[in-house]
Amino acid sequence: MRLIYCRAMDRLLSMPPWLRALLANFALWTLVCALAGITTYSDRIDSGDTRSYWLMTAGWWFGYSVMMVQSYLLYMFYRLRPAWLASMRRVGMGYLTFLAVCWPTAMLGLALRRCLKFDLPPTLGNAWNYVLTMDKLEWFVEYVLLTMAFGVVVAILLWRQRRQQDRQLAQALLSLERQRLAALRGQLEPHFIFNTLSAIGAMVRMDDKALALDGLSRLGDLLEYALLSSEYDWVEAAKELEFVSNYLDLQRLRFGERLQVRIEGAHLLDDGVDCPPMLLQPLVENALRHDLECHEGASDIEVAFVRHGEHLKMLVSNPASLQPAPSAGLGIGLRGIRARLQLAYGDAASLATRHVGNRFVAELSLPWSCRQ
Numbered sequence: 413m414r415l416i417y418c419r420a421m422d423r424l425l426s427m428p429p430w431l432r433a434l435l436a437n438f439a440l441w442t443l444v445c446a447l448a449g450i451t452t453y454s455d456r457i458d459s460g461d462t463r464s465y466w467l468m469t470a471g472w473w474f475g476y477s478v479m480m481v482q483s484y485l486l487y488m489f490y491r492l493r494p495a496w497l498a499s500m501r502r503v504g505m506g507y508l509t510f511l512a513v514c515w516p517t518a519m520l521g522l523a524l525r526r527c528l529k530f531d532l533p534p535t536l537g538n539a540w541n542y543v544l545t546m547d548k549l550e551w552f553v554e555y556v557l558l559t560m561a562f563g564v565v566v567a568i569l570l571w572r573q574r575r576q577q578d579r580q581l582a583q584a585l586l587s588l589e590r591q592r593l594a595a596l597r598g599q600l601e602p603h604f605i606f607n608t609l610s611a612i613g614a615m616v617r618m619d620d621k622a623l624a625l626d627g628l629s630r631l632g633d634l635l636e637y638a639l640l641s642s643e644y645d646w647v648e649a650a651k652e653l654e655f656v657s658n659y660l661d662l663q664r665l666r667f668g669e670r671l672q673v674r675i676e677g678a679h680l681l682d683d684g685v686d687c688p689p690m691l692l693q694p695l696v697e698n699a700l701r702h703d704l705e706c707h708e709g710a711s712d713i714e715v716a717f718v719r720h721g722e723h724l725k726m727l728v729s730n731p732a733s734l735q736p737a738p739s740a741g742l743g744i745g746l747r748g749i750r751a752r753l754q755l756a757y758g759d760a761a762s763l764a765t766r767h768v769g770n771r772f773v774a775e776l777s778l779p780w781s782c783r784q
Contacts, residue, residue: 634658719780
């Protein structure tokens with residue numbers, strides 16, 4: 413049964429929109445006629461009507477056939493002229509026009525059905541004479557049915573318009589978010605390249621060609637990862653840490669034994685946690701700039717990974733120096749991280765910075781999940 417249902421739905425969805433609308437229109441009116449047939453059949457004894465339920469329902473279907481065509485034409489008109497649904501004033505004008513045009517013809521269609529019931533020739537003259545003798549209840553019923561038909565058609569089309577607008581808005585927002593993410597990545601890559609080249613420039617100024625060449629070779633490896641990872645929304649956090657370790661090896665060519673970094677809790681990343689690329693390196697770079705470049709001694713930088721409930725916390729800390737860093741960089745690293753976290757996680761991730769004692773701490777909190 414499920415297979416038959418799926419095949420039927422596939423065939424229905426493959427039909428042209430006008431044909432689906434036509435079938436749905438006649439199906440709804442057939443349901444109305446079936447309900448009307450039940451009412452008529454329940455009163456057959458009092459009225460002396462000996463027809464079967466199906467014959468009575470067929471009679472109602474024939475009588476309402478004019479309204480079936482009218483409602484379908486109304487639907488197709490609004491499909492082709494959606495601007496007529498743009499305001500309540502236009503909807504009201506359309507409603508009054510629909511009643512003025514369709515009410516008399518709908519009454520004639522019902523009268524023709526009554527002519528057949530009483531064995532009268534189905535002529536316009538006989539139908540019109542019957543319309544003139546109809547009681548007010550029958551006029552009111554026709555008015556209610558036409559109003560319901562108009563309301564259903566307008567409601568369906570407004571719902572379709574709203575759903576299409578929501579879909580277009582979602583696509584526009586997704587496109588905008590992708591553009592913003594691409595722009596942030598475009599900022600991050602020059603930012604990383606600029607600061608790394610500055611480090612190699614310092615080696616060149618030290619007149620150590622071998623060290624500078626080694627630095628250029630390592631820079632090539634780092635740039636390969638940076639460029640490749642920029643093509644993906646998510647990378648393994650373990651690879652991010654590996655990238656940071658290679659970055660620290662490059663910086664160690666410049667600072668030598670002065671560069672001291674402790675990494676704790678790295679085993680947590682073996683669980684396959686994913687994150688957006690290039691999140692950790694700017695934090696480590698910021699710690700280096702505000703530590704080693706502010707004095708002549710050894711660094712004291714800590715990188716720690718901690719699981720806190722359903723979040724992975726990455727903490728990077730360095731001594732808070734009273735002297736400003738001589739190389740301020742481009743100033744977009746932390747700001748870019750916060751913007752990218754918002755794009756990737758919304759409010760589920762955060763980057764907080766604070767002073768704890770005499771240390772500056774940057775805390776990156778990410779949802780503990782393999783992929784969002």
